[in-house]
């Protein structure tokens with residue numbers, strides 16, 4: 145099968161776009177191309193190692209699994225060779241000519257809709273193989289697949305519009321990439337420069353990286369070493385290697401235990417959250433090892449899903465060595481490992497948040513959605529996670545935040561509930577009539593302003609034995625308090641309530657005098673079990689046919705001037721009283737964000753104004 149045909153191909157449009165970006169816009173961090181290529185080499189050898197367990201007929205079996213790097217200053221070339229699984233003709237087209245893998249695709253998508261500069265983005269996502277064209281004006285990929293009859297091939301491209309594939313002689317299994325360096329990138333043909341790069345970026349690759357017959361990297365399982373023997377720099381470079389990241393980890397947890405199970409874990413919290421930058425949902429990225437052997441780089445179901453932003457390694461010597469990715473799922477031992485580590489991670493956050501609240505606040509600004517997702521979905525850790533929530537309240541100032549445990553330290557002795565209100569921001573919340581009664585009584589109200597908060601409180605339900613109670617809902621029992629001013633008598637109040645109930649008919653469930661109001665005449669409350677305005681807005685956005693009649697409890701303030709006048713007017717000027725009543729209800733609905741149709745409101749206002757002007 146050694147037909148010396150030359151196949152010419154053009155790159156898929158997205159690849160051309162990517163290449164254009166790589167060659168023309170990305171100037172910093174060019175040196176990362178080496179890390180990308182070594183990492184591909186290592187991935188491929190990892191795959192071969194897995195195949196060795198199940199396949200007998202492997203091409204060139206027995207050649208050492210290592211990365212071999214050769215520099216040639218005179219020719220201006222750099223060569224990176226591995227002995228991994230290699231590629232067939234079809235795989236070359238598929239892998240190096242189209243965007244088949246998710247990393248690059250989401251990189252391009254994020255770039256499109258985030259307005260971020262590519263320079264920033266590349267640091268976080270890498271562009272894999274194509275980064276070779278940052279430094280080379282021609283790239284050749286010699287390859288032979290691991291399959292016994294795999295043919296020797298060479299893929300050649302100048303990274304502009306397309307590539308060629310030809311048969312090649314004398315190719316061993318794996319991939320050999322030859323970079324013809326650009327004139328201004330010849331530094332990468334110098335052995336010292338390349339050696340330094342390997343030490344910087346690829347020190348922890350799981351296979352030997354050789355330059356000539358010298359091994360450059362350490363191949364060290366940092367997580368098994370003693371904490372006291374590891375410097376911050378070593379941690380950082382391990383994180384960057386393992387997470388393929390360029391940022392600094394903001395927190396880390398290095399944890400070892402012997403009983404009940406032997407676990408060594410090294411977990412990092414990155415400083416950036418790609419999901420916030422419009423990237424798709426992340427995959428879990430804390431790798432599972434057993435005695436330094438990688439079992440699964442992205443184990444699902446090991447840690448709770450909300451922890452997918454964490455990076456690092458968990459190694460347990462107690463796991464059976466032959467555990468596979470498939471059987472992992474049902475292993476009680478794996479579950480146990482996951483439980484121990486998640487508890488530890490949460491404890492770490494708690495400790496860090498107490499130790500350095502400002503730093504935690506900065507973390508929370510970027511990663512809060514994960515914590516909230518945890519509260520809503522991770523039942524086993526819900527209470528511990530609830531302590532990590534932060535929010536503003538009627539007692540915080542500026543953009544300071546507080547926590548549930550802090551709230552409880554300020555709570556009144558007899559207070560058996562935690563009060564909250566949902567709204568879009570502090571200003572909107574504070575302009576609403578719902579806080580009056582709570583302020584007056586010195587009760588703190590939490591402000592939940594993130595779109596997901598309502599869902600989070602709903603699933604939390606209570607904290608430390610105290611129910612979370614919405615102040616915009618009915619049925620909140622408040623202590624009596626001395627309020628200034630004369631009020632309508634009980635009889636007058638009852639008569640007015642009857643009158644109003646009669647006016648409003650089905651629009652309200654009930655009308656009664658409330659203890660909540662200080663400065664406002666009326667307030668509309670959603671019944672305890674009803675949807676809140678925010679929830680309704682969301683349902684309406686999701687389903688255009690969504691219909692649900694708004695019915696509210698209306699509380700009136702018998703001390704308010706307007707209410708007192710209305711009580712008189714209902715007998716003296718029934719016509720005006722009816723107009724005022726209708727308007728009061730609309731005002732209350734408006735303040736609650738529940739007024740759906742303002743046509744009546746406007747015409748009623750017009751009549752009222754006409755009456756006022758005589």
Ligand SMILES: Nc1ncnc2c1ncn2[C@@H]1O[C@H](COP(=O)(O)OP(=O)(O)OP(=O)(O)O)[C@@H](O)[C@H]1O
Pocket residue numbers: 180184185188226228229230231239240245247248269270271272273274318319
């Ligand atoms: N040394 C290699 N040996 C075998 N296959 C390779 C090698 N290098 C690249 N490939 C194939 O080419 C594909 C594309 O590589 P590329 O580096 O662009 O992306 P990736 O490694 O899949 O993803 P990312 O770099 O974003 O993590 C790989 O998925 C792999 O199938």
